[in-house]
Amino acid sequence: MVNPWVAPIGASRAGASHLRAGRPCQDAVLCGELRDAAGQPVMLMAVADGHGGRRYRRSEVGSRLACETGLAVVADALASMPPGDGEGVWSRWLAHDLPEAVQRRWLEAVQAHWQADPGEGDFEPLLYGSTLGLVVMTSRWWGHTGLGDWDLVRVEADGRARLLQEENEPTALGEATCSLCQPQAAALFARRAALHAMAPEAADFALVLCTDGIRKSCATDSDFLTLAAWLARSGAEGAGVLPEALDRISREGSGDDVTVAIGRSGAPAEELPPPPPPAQATQTPPPSPSPPAAPEASPPRPLPRRRRPAIGRALAIGLALAAAGAGWLALVWPQTQPPPQAATTSPGLRAALAEVERLCSQPATLPLELRRRRELFVALRQGRQDPAQLKASAATDPLAALIAADLSAANPAEDKPAAAQPPPAKPRRPLQALGACPALLEALSRQWAESPAPATVTP
Amino acid sequence: MPFPDVKLANRPLHFLYLCDCSGSMAASGKMQALNQAIRQSLPGMAAVARDNPEARVLVRAVRFADHAAWHIETPTPVDQLEWRDLQAGGITAMGEALKLVAAALQTPPMEVRALPPVLVLISDGQPTDDFAAGLEALLRVPWAQKAVRLAIALGHDADLEVLQRFIGTEPATAGRSPRRPLQASNATSLAQYIQWASTAVVGAASMPASRVSETPLEPAVGNIPLPDLPPTVLDPTDDVGPLVW
Numbered sequence: 001m002v003n004p005w006v007a008p009i010g011a012s013r014a015g016a017s018h019l020r021a022g023r024p025c026q027d028a029v030l031c032g033e034l035r036d037a038a039g040q041p042v043m044l045m046a047v048a049d050g051h052g053g054r055r056y057r058r059s060e061v062g063s064r065l066a067c068e069t070g071l072a073v074v075a076d077a078l079a080s081m082p083p084g085d086g087e088g089v090w091s092r093w094l095a096h097d098l099p100e101a102v103q104r105r106w107l108e109a110v111q112a113h114w115q116a117d118p119g120e121g122d123f124e125p126l127l128y129g130s131t132l133g134l135v136v137m138t139s140r141w142w143g144h145t146g147l148g149d150w151d152l153v154r155v156e157a158d159g160r161a162r163l164l165q166e167e168n169e170p171t172a173l174g175e176a177t178c179s180l181c182q183p184q185a186a187a188l189f190a191r192r193a194a195l196h197a198m199a200p201e202a203a204d205f206a207l208v209l210c211t212d213g214i215r216k217s218c219a220t221d222s223d224f225l226t227l228a229a230w231l232a233r234s235g236a237e238g239a240g241v242l243p244e245a246l247d248r249i250s251r252e253g254s255g256d257d258v259t260v261a262i263g264r265s266g267a268p269a270e271e272l273p274p275p276p277p278p279a280q281a282t283q284t285p286p287p288s289p290s291p292p293a294a295p296e297a298s299p300p301r302p303l304p305r306r307r308r309p310a311i312g313r314a315l316a317i318g319l320a321l322a323a324a325g326a327g328w329l330a331l332v333w334p335q336t337q338p339p340p341q342a343a344t345t346s347p348g349l350r351a352a353l354a355e356v357e358r359l360c361s362q363p364a365t366l367p368l369e370l371r372r373r374r375e376l377f378v379a380l381r382q383g384r385q386d387p388a389q390l391k392a393s394a395a396t397d398p399l400a401a402l403i404a405a406d407l408s409a410a411n412p413a414e415d416k417p418a419a420a421q422p423p424p425a426k427p428r429r430p431l432q433a434l435g436a437c438p439a440l441l442e443a444l445s446r447q448w449a450e451s452p453a454p455a456t457v458t459p
Numbered sequence: 460m461p462f463p464d465v466k467l468a469n470r471p472l473h474f475l476y477l478c479d480c481s482g483s484m485a486a487s488g489k490m491q492a493l494n495q496a497i498r499q500s501l502p503g504m505a506a507v508a509r510d511n512p513e514a515r516v517l518v519r520a521v522r523f524a525d526h527a528a529w530h531i532e533t534p535t536p537v538d539q540l541e542w543r544d545l546q547a548g549g550i551t552a553m554g555e556a557l558k559l560v561a562a563a564l565q566t567p568p569m570e571v572r573a574l575p576p577v578l579v580l581i582s583d584g585q586p587t588d589d590f591a592a593g594l595e596a597l598l599r600v601p602w603a604q605k606a607v608r609l610a611i612a613l614g615h616d617a618d619l620e621v622l623q624r625f626i627g628t629e630p631a632t633a634g635r636s637p638r639r640p641l642q643a644s645n646a647t648s649l650a651q652y653i654q655w656a657s658t659a660v661v662g663a664a665s666m667p668a669s670r671v672s673e674t675p676l677e678p679a680v681g682n683i684p685l686p687d688l689p690p691t692v693l694d695p696t697d698d699v700g701p702l703v704w
Contacts (some may be wrong), residue, residue: 016512017666021666129671176671177671178671216470217467218467219465219467219572220466223466224465226463226464226465227463227465229463230460230463233460237460241460245462248462253467253469253513254469254470254513255469255511255512255513255666372566372571384599397565397567
């Protein structure tokens with residue numbers, strides 16, 4: 001089988017604030033070309049972000065050892081596992097076997113480093129704390145795994161970019177992140193692991209793996225995706241262009257250490273067209289992955305935007321509300337509310353409609369926007385947040401109001417038909433009455449699915 | 460290949476004062492001392508902001524007496540801030556102040572990529588409204604959970620238990636005591652604490668190192684490791700005087 005991958009490249013630079021404070025770069029990057037048991041080339045990219053701070057004072061060593069350990073574990077597995085094993089075998093390896101080996105060997109490595117160069121106090125893995133992101137690229141599949149606040153972006157041959165992976169742990173608040181030094185580190189990999197088959201005729205694409213310093217330097221996620229697409233294209237000119245770009249990103253952005261690794265399939269990436277401007281990057285839908293992978297943030301292709309006359313649209317809203325039976329507006333405005341035409345003049349409704357339109361015009365960033373409200377999803381689902389209150393505040397926070405209005409979609413089990421009864425028509429969601437596009441509805445459904453329901457007591 | 464047309468930006472760091480303006484603050488020059496301490500701290504805070512260009516320090520202030528209200532509502536860059544004197548009078552609607560701040564920390568208007576905010580609560584007495592409801596509303600907001608929360612008690616009548624609940628509990632770690640409200644017994648110590656919060660803490664919050672997420676085996680040790688309280692050199696012309704509260 002022909003190897004579809006070009007050798008990956010990467011670069012890591014000390015952040016502007018680290019340089020000013022005299023601190024070393026605590027990020028690390030490692031790109032390698034390995035061989036599987038059949039002698040076929042396999043590409044690997046690893047990035048790691050040492051935590052910094054007094055408690056993690058050897059994290060620049062920890063991040064380097066994390067990348068080296070990742071490469072060693074992958075190399076050992078490739079040498080011992082039959083390359084023809086099914087994708088299920090490799091999926092389990094990415095999610096379970098590899099993490100356990102990485103954590104065990106990383107702990108051995110940092111302990112050995114401490115013994116060779118002991119510092120003050122006792123050894124503890126915390127001193128070396130680091131994240132780790134890994135991407136493995138074979139001729140039959142590619143996959144990612146790891147833990148911590150790294151991001152992975154897929155850039156299509158036409159320059160469109162979408163975020164495949166980001167940290168989404170509920171405990172990772174503020175600057176907190178998951179780390180190899182945690183006792184349960186191996187178990188945390190599974191949520192970041194996925195395997196994707198390489199379709200024989202698939203279009204070329206690039207993968208951009210980076211530490212959090214790059215995304216935190218961008219004013220918006222749209223800027224981040226555009227920057228990732230540019231990095232993918234610039235990387236085709238060689239790793240030499242990356243340091244200057246990374247220095248600028250840190251200097252004009254977050255000041256944090258910045259690291260990127262870029263892998264590409266197929267044709268040389270200079271054939272890739274330039275990335276679209278930020279607005280287009282968010283409005284253009286990505287093609288369906290092949291095959292589709294559930295954990296990915298892969299917004300579906302949006303439908304053409306419909307433009308209705310204001311009155312006609314308001315009338316449609318009213319009819320849809322009536323059809324839905326319990327539209328969310330009914331909770332906000334009294335039953336004696338004037339007809340929908342008048343209702344559209346309400347600041348809350350206007351804000352909600354505008355928010356639906358805005359969200360549906362940017363399907364690529366929908367999963368990101370909703371994930372950022374994950375605490376709200378959980379609070380609503382667990383009854384800790386009053387949906388009526390949020391809906392009443394639609395004028396000031398229309399997205400929260402829309403999420404509250406969609407709460408009924410959080411409990412699909414309630415929609416199951418009773419036995420021996422014909423399945424009823426799928427209930428219409430209140431947001432459909434506001435013209436929500438399928439991409440928005442699907443993104444909301446995914447976020448509800450990731451939001452834990454309250455624990456139930458079984459007799 | 461030219462750099463793309465993307466917007467790179469530093470990260471906003473919101474600094475919020477919550478100031479007790481109840482009638483008791485008029486006694487023994489406490490209100491005057493607070494106004495002077497904040498005003499004196501601004502140049503140092505601006506210098507820290509200049510030294511950390513990756514953070515954009517934005518200041519706001521809430522006053523609370525009979526009711527809570529914004530004293531500085533617009534997040535204001537510290538180098539553009541002119542402190543207007545707070546006036547004392549009324550009771551202590553601290554819970555209402557917490558609710559006001561809770562609303563301001565919602566996303567939006569808070570930026571997703573902001574740095575953890577710094578909240579400084581200064582009080583000389585006990586809340587006269589529903590403090591628990593206010594605190595609950597505040598701590599429901601993720602940005603408040605991520606915030607660095609500090610409290611300064613003025614004098615012996617301040618309710619330390621309430622202030623402790625505001626800053627939360629943090630266990631003692633190696634070489635460090637559990638976090639407690641700072642207790643200012645005169646204008647000098649108040650100025651030191653305000654100076655510390657507006658410089659050392661802002662500096663630490665401007666360059667936060669990532670840290671390990673909380674687990675049952677690895678309890679949280681604060682969102683930002685707080686710097687030690689340093690001795691602060693005050694302006695020798697300071698005329699607040701060493702009043703004892």
